[in-house]
Amino acid sequence: MRDRPARHLTRWYAAIIDTLFPVRCLVCGCDDPALKLGMCSSCDKAITALCREPACPTCARGVANYEVSKGLCGDCRDKKPRVDGTVRAGPYVEMMQPLVRAFKYQGQEDLLQFFGPRLVDEISRASWSSRVEAVAMVPTHWRRRMRRPFYAPSALAEYVSKSCHLPLVGILQRTRCGPHQIGLSYTARIQNVHGAFAMRSGVKLSKARILLIDDVKTTGATIDECARVLRRSGATEVYAAVAARVQASPGDGANLSAM
Ligand SMILES: [Zn+2]
Ligand SMILES: [Zn+2]
Numbered sequence: 001m002r003d004r005p006a007r008h009l010t011r012w013y014a015a016i017i018d019t020l021f022p023v024r025c026l027v028c029g030c031d032d033p034a035l036k037l038g039m040c041s042s043c044d045k046a047i048t049a050l051c052r053e054p055a056c057p058t059c060a061r062g063v064a065n066y067e068v069s070k071g072l073c074g075d076c077r078d079k080k081p082r083v084d085g086t087v088r089a090g091p092y093v094e095m096m097q098p099l100v101r102a103f104k105y106q107g108q109e110d111l112l113q114f115f116g117p118r119l120v121d122e123i124s125r126a127s128w129s130s131r132v133e134a135v136a137m138v139p140t141h142w143r144r145r146m147r148r149p150f151y152a153p154s155a156l157a158e159y160v161s162k163s164c165h166l167p168l169v170g171i172l173q174r175t176r177c178g179p180h181q182i183g184l185s186y187t188a189r190i191q192n193v194h195g196a197f198a199m200r201s202g203v204k205l206s207k208a209r210i211l212l213i214d215d216v217k218t219t220g221a222t223i224d225e226c227a228r229v230l231r232r233s234g235a236t237e238v239y240a241a242v243a244a245r246v247q248a249s250p251g252d253g254a255n256l257s258a259m
Pocket of ligand 2: 076
């Protein structure tokens, strides 16, 4: 009985805060009282439609439908991808950006319930889905992990591992803490991550089929480097699943400041 005044005060305080600072849709900023995972219903509907747009089965870049049926987009045909197939929860387009940033940089953990189910759905529909033996995440350097305790690829990898009933294996490590990839050109990104990853000591793979998880794929330089390390250690097939895919291609030069 004694804590009743305190409870009243808490309720009053919450009501005042809600009035002064109404919770707004992460995407459009409206104050719809029925937000779901930080989004109003019309943004949720529009984003769901965006996530269903066709993407290249190899690199997950948004493409026309006829390229999906070929299995490779123009970019993938010009090089020999180290990743056999990639899926994304959605494209990194303007509407998706506030969600990706909140998840990746602001540690908004509840957005795992937005990206996780969409990613698992894409994985289950991929032609290679039943071939995957284990899930691994693109690792970050321990120094960065200390600065940012919530690491989106780790949360996503755990979600995928549980939902797809696949073991989550910590086989990769980041050995060099170089500068962020943000703002670097396509070529500089490749150089920046070259040699930045290694297998954990004592780990050897035997004809393994691994699914790599990351939060955002921009040029694919990071995932490609991880795939190179995995293949050199005995992986025969490497697939990737990411929360969002930037519409970048090698010809984009320095115009890669988004992520
Ligand atoms: Zn909205
Ligand atoms: Zn492609």
